[in-house]
Amino acid sequence: MRAMSGDDVTAAVEGCVAALGTAVDRDWKGVGAGRLEWSCRQTAEHIANALFGYASRLVTGAQDYLPCVLAFDDHARNTGLLEAIRSTGGLLAVTVRTTPRGTRAVHRQPFGSADREGFAAMGVTEVLLHTHDIAQGLGIAYAPSEDLAESALTWLFPHVQPGPAPWPTLLWATGRGDLPGRAPVTDWRWRNNLVIPAERLTLAGVRPAAARDLSLGGDGGFEWLEGGPFEGTRVASSSLVKAYEAGVHRPEFGVFALVRHEDGRAVGGMGFHGVPDEEGRVEVGYDLVEGARGQGYATEALRTLTEWALARDDVDTVFATIEGDNLPSQRVVARAGFTRATVEEEQTARDEHGMESGLQLHIRRS
Template identity: 45%
Template structure:
């Protein structure tokens, strides 16, 4: 089982701001665990998702890329997405702008994931804190997009670990910070990682059934 060191204090404690370092840590931990997957396992389904594991990594890479490009223009859009073309390679598959070359194998797929993560890390580091950009769950700032990237990385790696037969338990600090930033109504009396899985519709909590619909609030905290 791959775990982070300590509580994942890159952002400055369990409840501090979400930073580019947090996002970089999440991506590097995910890539490290996914490198342990058998080469012949990538066509299997990713946990409870309808996508296979290869498609799920492409989707995660696409999420990170999409968040990076939202912050990219000198005047980021506030009413919609930067108009890249997203398309499905098969009915029911993820609609992506990012696709990995199958000929490059799993190593190439994970390189695509790492590169997409690095784009968002760079944009979070260099975007002024007052800048806002569109997201369907609330126009957000660089910290918000970092938190979104962390959530996408942690929970989709959970899906992938289920499908690939791997262990995955990310640092409590990472989970606590993104919960505070994006899910302020989530319970604070339960462990952060199970709570994040609950908040994203992937698990139950004591006295709280599994969610059938969920969303985060990406608007900046005041």
């Protein structure tokens, strides 16, 4: 698993043009594109418009949709449509390569924005899926590289359990195919990573691809303060990857990198130990790079993440378990609005939930 880049956009577009270029002498207007309601021509125009729209918003970091789309000549040839896809794909590829790290622009699904890697992944996914649709309508062969399909899955479909092969899994996840042992998909959407702003930090959701890199000793695509990431972030990232591979990962309740506004450096990690239980309880954990401690970052991030969680309908309680001699962490949760659980609550946590002896339970409720 790896980050998405402008090179991936270029590779996807080249594969599209090579496949569809074998059928430019066919009637694209009168043939439906796979399972879509569009014709093959309309679908090709959509690919170009999607790539154009992504590049246009990302290049400025637009926080609203631009009031323009590409207009196509009714008499344009199919070769012209492919040239438009090559051109707009090139625009997106260059924009992804030159956009600064951390820039985000508007995209509705599902968290309101995407970063440069997210726009690259969306562009690649649009090209792969709609080239498939057109090829299916025209009756020609098309299969992208498994590497591109896997990257699209790990970047945009963190909630989808990996299948036996990436391309069939991507087709299944988007309602375009069947996968043995899994029910057909009739309603789907991809998921860019969630980011939650705080006063001095941004809590940036860690995707499965980035989590795999962190768990293996990499930087996950973040620029870390010296000494980071700390071991707790790597362990949490390993757990995220295991949850993803098991099909139980939910990105809203995953791991977040704490990125400092002043210099774009990640100073720690924070996240949940899983989804809320039936009682609406969810556990939170965190760590900071040593050079960032004592400056209130953990308190700020914990307060922000806890308030975000408690605003949801499926969360009633956020709790943290802390070692009895870890006074700095106890002060962090206290400043973030947590209170020490009662003796009875702690005993219940040990008896019914397996909390280790020596740990304290700290709770914040809605």
